[in-house]
Amino acid sequence: MSTHPTETDSYPRADVTPPSGSLFPHKHLLGTWNLDPVSIKHILDTAEEYVEQNRRAQKSTPKCAGLTQINLFFENSTRTLMSFEIAGKRLGMDTISMSTGTSSIKKGETLLDTAATLNAMHPDVLVMRHADSGAVKLLSEKMDCAVINAGDGRAEHPTQALLDALTIRRRKGALHGQTVVISGDVAHSRVARSNIYLLSAMGARVRLVAPPTLLPKDVDRLGVEVATRMDEGLKGADVVMMLRLQQERMQGAFLPSLREYFRFWGLTAEKLAYAKDDVLVMHPGPMNRGVEIASDVADDIDRSAIEEQVEMGVAVRMACLDILTRNLRGEAA
Numbered sequence: 001m002s003t004h005p006t007e008t009d010s011y012p013r014a015d016v017t018p019p020s021g022s023l024f025p026h027k028h029l030l031g032t033w034n035l036d037p038v039s040i041k042h043i044l045d046t047a048e049e050y051v052e053q054n055r056r057a058q059k060s061t062p063k064c065a066g067l068t069q070i071n072l073f074f075e076n077s078t079r080t081l082m083s084f085e086i087a088g089k090r091l092g093m094d095t096i097s098m099s100t101g102t103s104s105i106k107k108g109e110t111l112l113d114t115a116a117t118l119n120a121m122h123p124d125v126l127v128m129r130h131a132d133s134g135a136v137k138l139l140s141e142k143m144d145c146a147v148i149n150a151g152d153g154r155a156e157h158p159t160q161a162l163l164d165a166l167t168i169r170r171r172k173g174a175l176h177g178q179t180v181v182i183s184g185d186v187a188h189s190r191v192a193r194s195n196i197y198l199l200s201a202m203g204a205r206v207r208l209v210a211p212p213t214l215l216p217k218d219v220d221r222l223g224v225e226v227a228t229r230m231d232e233g234l235k236g237a238d239v240v241m242m243l244r245l246q247q248e249r250m251q252g253a254f255l256p257s258l259r260e261y262f263r264f265w266g267l268t269a270e271k272l273a274y275a276k277d278d279v280l281v282m283h284p285g286p287m288n289r290g291v292e293i294a295s296d297v298a299d300d301i302d303r304s305a306i307e308e309q310v311e312m313g314v315a316v317r318m319a320c321l322d323i324l325t326r327n328l329r330g331e332a333a
C-alpha cells in the first residue's frame with residue numbers, strides 16, 4: 001500500500017475509504033446498484049451548487065488544486081470525456097486524458113499492467129471507460145485512488161444516471177412518484193441499467209418499452225414494468241428516455257430494418273401524444289435522428305431536456321470528483 005507525498009502528516013493515505021455513516025461511504029463510484037437514497041441525494045444536492053457555479057463567468061475554484069485526475073478511455077466518447085475534463089479543471093485538478101489510440105494497450109499491455117503503471121504515478125482519481133462489463137471494477141481493485149466508472153460494456157454508467165436524475169429532479173421537482181419510460185435498445189444499454197437501479201431506489205416507477213429482442217434477458221429480476229408497444233408503454237409517462245441502438249454491442253440480427261424500427265419504436269410527436277402533456281423527453285446521446293427519435297421531438301424546446309442533460313453532466317461530475325476526494329482534502333465525505 002502506498003502513501004501520497006503530502007505537505008503535512010495530517011493528510012490521510014490515498015486509499016482511505018470514508019467511514020460508514022458518512023453521506024457517501026464509498027471509495028469508488030462503480031455503479032448505482034449499491035447507492036442508497038442518502039448517497040444519491042448527497043451527490044445531487046452537491047451538484048446543484050455546481051450548476052450555479054458553472055453559469056457564472058468565473059467557473060473555477062481551487063478546491064481540488066494539487067490533485068491529479070486521469071481519464072482513461074478505451075471506448076469513444078464526446079460528452080462524457082469532455083465533461084469529466086471540464087469538471088476536473090473547474091475544481092482546479094491536474095487533469096490528463098488518455099485514449100487507447102495513444103496508450104501501450106495497443107502494444108499488448110494488459111489492463112492490470114496498465115493499472116500498475118498508472119498507480120505508480122499516484123493519481124488521486126481515475127475515470128475509466130471500457131468496452132467490457134466489469135473491467136472498471138477489476139482495475140479499481142488494483143488502484144489506491146478513487147475510481148469512477150465512465151461506462152463499462154453494457155453494465156453501468158453511473159454518472160449518466162446521476163445527471164439524468166438531476167435533470168428530472170430540477171424539471172419535475174422530485175424523482176419519487178414519477179413514471180419514467182426507458183425506451184429503445186435496453187438490452188445493450190449501460191445507461192438503462194444505471195437508471196433502473198437509481199430511479200427505483202428513489203421511488204420512481206420505471207417502465208421499459210422495447211421490442212422483445214432488445215429487452216435484457218434478466219428483465220424479470222429488475223423490478224420494472226415492461227411493454228413492447230409504444231402506445232401502451234407511453235401511457236401516463238412523466239419522462240421518456242430514448243436510447244441509441246448500440247450496434248457495436250450487437251452480435252447477430254436484433255431488428256428488421258432501421259426504417260421499420262423507427263416506424264414502430266422511434267419517438268415521434270404522434271406517439272408522444274400517449275404520454276402526459278408535460279412529458280419530458282431525454283436522450284443520453286449520441287442521438288440517431290430518424291432512428292430512435294424524430295428530429296422535431298429532439299428539438300422541441302418545451303419538452304426536450306437533451307441539452308440540459310449535458311449541462312447537468314458537468315455539475316454532477318464535479319460533485320462526484322469533489323465528494324470522492326474529500327478524504328484526501330481532510331473533509332468529511
Ligand code: ASP
Pocket residue numbers: 151157190191243244246284285286
Ligand atoms: N453515451 C452513452 C454511453 O456511453 C449512450 C450511448 O452511447 O448510446 O453509454
